[in-house]
Amino acid sequence: MPDQALAPTAAQAVSMPGYTRTAITLHWLVTLLILANFTIGVNMVDLHISPLKLRLFNYHKWIGITVLGLVLIRSAWRLTHAVPPDEPMPNWQRIAAHITHAMLYALMLAVPFAGWLYSSAEGYPVVYLSLWRLPDLVPKNEALASVLVDVHVSLAWTLAFFVAVHIAGALKHHFFDRDATLRRMLQWRRSGLAMTPTGGSKER
Amino acid sequence: MNQHLRSFAALSALTIFVVAAAGDPSIDVAKSSIVATFTEENVPVMDAFKRFSGRIDYDAAHPAAAKANVVVATGSLDTGSKDYNTEVSKKEWLDSGTYPNATFVSTAITPGANGHFTATGTLSLKGRTQTLRVPVTVSRVGTATAFDGTLQISRKYFAIGSADWNGVVSDVVSVTFHILE
Numbered sequence: 001m002p003d004q005a006l007a008p009t010a011a012q013a014v015s016m017p018g019y020t021r022t023a024i025t026l027h028w029l030v031t032l033l034i035l036a037n038f039t040i041g042v043n044m045v046d047l048h049i050s051p052l053k054l055r056l057f058n059y060h061k062w063i064g065i066t067v068l069g070l071v072l073i074r075s076a077w078r079l080t081h082a083v084p085p086d087e088p089m090p091n092w093q094r095i096a097a098h099i100t101h102a103m104l105y106a107l108m109l110a111v112p113f114a115g116w117l118y119s120s121a122e123g124y125p126v127v128y129l130s131l132w133r134l135p136d137l138v139p140k141n142e143a144l145a146s147v148l149v150d151v152h153v154s155l156a157w158t159l160a161f162f163v164a165v166h167i168a169g170a171l172k173h174h175f176f177d178r179d180a181t182l183r184r185m186l187q188w189r190r191s192g193l194a195m196t197p198t199g200g201s202k203e204r
Numbered sequence: 205m206n207q208h209l210r211s212f213a214a215l216s217a218l219t220i221f222v223v224a225a226a227g228d229p230s231i232d233v234a235k236s237s238i239v240a241t242f243t244e245e246n247v248p249v250m251d252a253f254k255r256f257s258g259r260i261d262y263d264a265a266h267p268a269a270a271k272a273n274v275v276v277a278t279g280s281l282d283t284g285s286k287d288y289n290t291e292v293s294k295k296e297w298l299d300s301g302t303y304p305n306a307t308f309v310s311t312a313i314t315p316g317a318n319g320h321f322t323a324t325g326t327l328s329l330k331g332r333t334q335t336l337r338v339p340v341t342v343s344r345v346g347t348a349t350a351f352d353g354t355l356q357i358s359r360k361y362f363a364i365g366s367a368d369w370n371g372v373v374s375d376v377v378s379v380t381f382h383i384l385e
Contacts, residue, residue, distance in 0.1 A: 049291045051372040058245050123250065123284050130246045142284055 017084040018184045026074040027185060030067060030108065037063040038160060061119060061126050064112035065134065071108040078105075087179040093169075100165050107159040114152040121145035230259040231274070232348065235384040238276055242359070243374040255280035258307075260351055260385060262342065267315035272323055272351075274383070276306045278330075296366045303330045311335075319343060327355075329362045351383040 019027070037060055044056040086094055116137055119126050123140035127133045138144060173181035238253045255277035262270040279293045279300030293300040310325035316339075323338045340353040359365050359375050 049287065051369055054244055054372050058247065124244075124247055127245070127247045133248075140284065145284070 018187050030070050033063050033067050064115050065128050068112035087181050100162050103162045111155045111159050118148035118152045121148050232384045238381045241378045251281050251283045253280050254282050267321050270313040272310040274308045278306050332362050348384050354380045
């Protein structure tokens with residue numbers, strides 16, 4: 001963001017500075033996985049004990065670990081690649097949007113991490129894709145598990161809240177302000193036109 | 205829910221204490237463990253039986269004369285969750301209503317090299333019996349004697365769990381015991 005003040009290059013004049021393809025791919029991939037996992041998570045807990053329930057718990061854990069890994073990559077990408085400047089908007093909206101983004105990143109890491117902790121405390125190791133056994137983060141502990149499940153679920157609902165705020169903001173910008181906020185997360189630009197505000201071509 | 209579990213655990217511990225204090229050389233349940241290990245979709249799960257009793261008569265000078273008799277309360281498998289504890293006690297699993305106990309009674313002891321013996325005996329579980337040969341390691345723990353070993357059983361053989369679980373829960377269940385007396 002501090003780089004936005006730099007003078008636009010010739011290429012930028014014809015093409016809006018946007019998100020890198022990597023950023024766009026990661027955004028929508030993580031979106032899809034979080035929506036799927038939230039749906040599975042909310043529904044699996046009330047099922048009667050059955051093979052399906054056990055399978056869903058495992059799928060839920062695999063998706064969660066995938067999200068954790070992708071969001072770590074995404075965070076690294078976000079920290080090393082400039083994002084397009086904000087569309088013009090009142091300051092409070094800008095601040096709210098940035099707080100929401102920060103909370104989304106924090107929660108996208110915290111929710112699966114708390115889930116992994118909970119699974120360990122319950123005495124069920126996470127075996128990713130039924131192939132790789134991940135380390136137990138804490139030893140089996142029933143009292144700790146009962147706290148961690150509440151932490152995991154509360155954080156997940158907090159994430160859902162910020163996702164709702166994020167979607168509402170994007171739709172508001174698209175339909176009311178008619179600016180490029182949402183469009184630029186959908187714009188799959190040709191790499192030749194890809195210019196970041198720092199002036200470098202970082203498109204992948 | 206957890207409070208109930210805690211009171212239940214406290215009550216079981218008290219029962220175990222009273223039982224252990226009553227008899228002559230018998231299993232010190234508080235210091236012993238019997239743990240079932242199996243996998244659920246490749247996820248290893250270890251659940252302990254909380255109630256068991258019995259005795260192992262073992263004289264290091266005459267190991268071949270040893271005798272073992274262990275009774276495990278099938279309804280005491282602790283999965284770490286009340287719902288699953290209720291589930292595994294049901295008819296299609298351990299059916300602890302009809303078969304409250306699983307027993308292992310030795311029929312022959314074959315002494316091996318230092319501190320090892322093989323216990324041949326009959327395991328009765330859920331109305332079925334199977335002859336098992338169980339390798340056991342004996343060691344001294346202070347003034348007590350410890351018996352350690354693992355035996356493996358087939359869930360299907362003992363009709364534990366309905367067929368729709370076969371793709372999820374492993375057939376082989378290992379039972380690891382550490383018995384102190």
